[in-house]
Amino acid sequence: LAKTTQPISMDSYEGQEVNITCSHNNIATNDYITWYQQFPSQGPRFIIQGYKTKVKNEVASLFIPADRKSSTLSLPRVSLSDTAVYYCLVGDRNSGNTPLVFGKGTRLSVIA
Amino acid sequence: ETGVTQSPTHLIKTRGQQVTLRCSSQSGHNTVSWYQQALGQGPQFIFQYYREEENGRGNFPPRFSGLQFPNYSSELNVNALELDDSALYLCASSSGGAYTQYFGPGTRLTVL
Numbered sequence: 001l002a003k004t005t006q007p008i009s010m011d012s013y014e015g016q017e018v019n020i021t022c023s024h025n026n027i028a029t030n031d032y033i034t035w036y037q038q039f040p041s042q043g044p045r046f047i048i049q050g051y052k053t054k055v056k057n058e059v060a061s062l063f064i065p066a067d068r069k070s071s072t073l074s075l076p077r078v079s080l081s082d083t084a085v086y087y088c089l090v091g092d093r094n095s096g097n098t099p100l101v102f103g104k105g106t107r108l109s110v111i112a
Numbered sequence: 113e114t115g116v117t118q119s120p121t122h123l124i125k126t127r128g129q130q131v132t133l134r135c136s137s138q139s140g141h142n143t144v145s146w147y148q149q150a151l152g153q154g155p156q157f158i159f160q161y162y163r164e165e166e167n168g169r170g171n172f173p174p175r176f177s178g179l180q181f182p183n184y185s186s187e188l189n190v191n192a193l194e195l196d197d198s199a200l201y202l203c204a205s206s207s208g209g210a211y212t213q214y215f216g217p218g219t220r221l222t223v224l
Binding site for chain 1: 152202203
């Protein structure tokens with residue numbers, strides 16, 4: 001059973017900033033928050049991972065409030081190629097054999 | 113650096129048959145995990161192999177089995193195929209069972 005809740009779908013126009021929020025009310029002390037992106041007929045691709053506050057890389061930013069019960073993936077100035085399913089996962093990244101537990105993800109559609 | 117590769121890309125089988133799917137892990141990775149992804153769903157964990165030993169298993173029946181070889185490549189075997197086994201099968205590799213996993217493109221299995 002997935003430990004996260006996120007919107008089923010979102011639409012955005014090209015050039016806009018997109019924020020996808022994920023709820024993880026029962027996150028454990030050792031859990032990290034990880035986001036994956038998946039294009040049709042491809043495997044998921046790691047985007048970003050964080051524990052608290054803010055993380056940023058060349059693809060996205062991840063905002064995590066102090067209580068860590070939610071997180072927001074921010075995609076700046078999306079393009080058509082950002083149309084994909086985005087998955088939020090939580091788990092102990094330091095455990096030797098933690099499987100990734102995926103929910104249904106958020107289907108982002110970017111419109112021209 | 114070579115990424116995760118899987119073969120074949122597509123496969124069609126009939127009910128009751130057996131199938132073997134193959135995965136080559138990313139260079140330097142010693143852990144391989146297998147996932148099943150039904151249409152419209154997130155990937156579901158089947159099992160993980162670390163240094164040629166099964167290192168965790170999801171809620172899949174024993175007719176799903178696997179192997180990992182000394183070069184860390186892996187096979188997924190499914191016996192007595194059922195219609196519900198039709199899915200995208202994903203292989204992911206990581207180093208030491210780390211939480212961040214790198215996925216291959218998947219094998220699309222259709223059972224008729």
